[in-house]
Amino acid sequence: MSIVDLKPILRKLILSVLSVLFAAASAFAQGGPPYYTNDPGTPGHLNWEINLAYMPFFYSNQSVSHTPDVDINFGLGDRIQLTYENAWLRVQNPGSATKFGLGQSNPGMKWRFYDAGENGLAVSVFPQLFLNNPNDAVRRGITPASEGFLLPFEFSKKFGPVDVDYEIGYQFVRKGSNSLLTGLVLGHDLTPKFEVDMEFYYQGTFRPSENQPTLDFGARYKIHRPVILLLMAGRSLSPTRSNQSYFVGYFGLQFLLPPKSYNRDEPNPELGKPDSQSK
Secondary structure, three states: OOOOOHHHHHHHHHHHHHHHHOOOOOOOOOOOOOOOOOOOOOOOOOOEEEEEEEEEEEEOOOEEEEEEEEEEEEEEOOOEEEEEEEEEEEEEOOOOOOEEEEOOEEEEEEEEEEEOOOOOOEEEEOOEEEEOOOOOOOOOOOOOOOEEEEEEEEEEEEEOOEEEEEEEEEEEEEOOOOEEEEEEEEEEEOOOOEEEEEEEEEEEEOOOOEEEEEEEEEEEEEEEOOEEEEEEEEEEOOOOOOOOEEEEEEEEEEEEEOHHHOOOOOOOOOOOOOOOOOO
């Protein structure tokens, strides 16, 4: 697909955002795990958010699973988050033995530089690096030889009963193709403990031109604050090809620490507070 051909997809995404902003239905959304789209939220000063998950990616010619994926976030002040993410990968290709190895390191720092309050507009920037570790994962075909720098911006704002989280960014890749990414999360808080969501996520490269639009559905369930169950499952919207996933998922737990920072008598910090939910 050429760059010109990306316009219809982006046009549909813009129309989807506009339709959500003016919808009459009661909806609630929150980015971050188990979704690919991030939001401007941070854990809060000296608080930790740790996400542990099994993440499968199934393609027509291989499967890649994070067993587990480890995502560690730490708050500095009310608007800054330090992040480190990595995974132990399981790579299965037909006709060859299953391979295991450490994935790419993904350090980053989120800064929510604009915040108009709980119901107002919040905007953040979240620069991240994707770096190969000093092991043989590239040689063994577990991780790509390319390394990257991702520069995304996250937006959230409440419009009456509607809460919208949106992210758009550009990834600069060394020894590979640069790419554009964008994501939108919509959801509904069914009970004080149970939230369901829908996500549209898109990532496309330019040279060569390839795209990966994904639709998924997920949920968060507060088992016992500060422990939250995270679930998500979806697939590519494009016809199945070697680079198109017919199934993606996220099955894990989120731990908010220290527990005393999340008083059960206060509003749920990970649902709707601008200083709570991180990557």
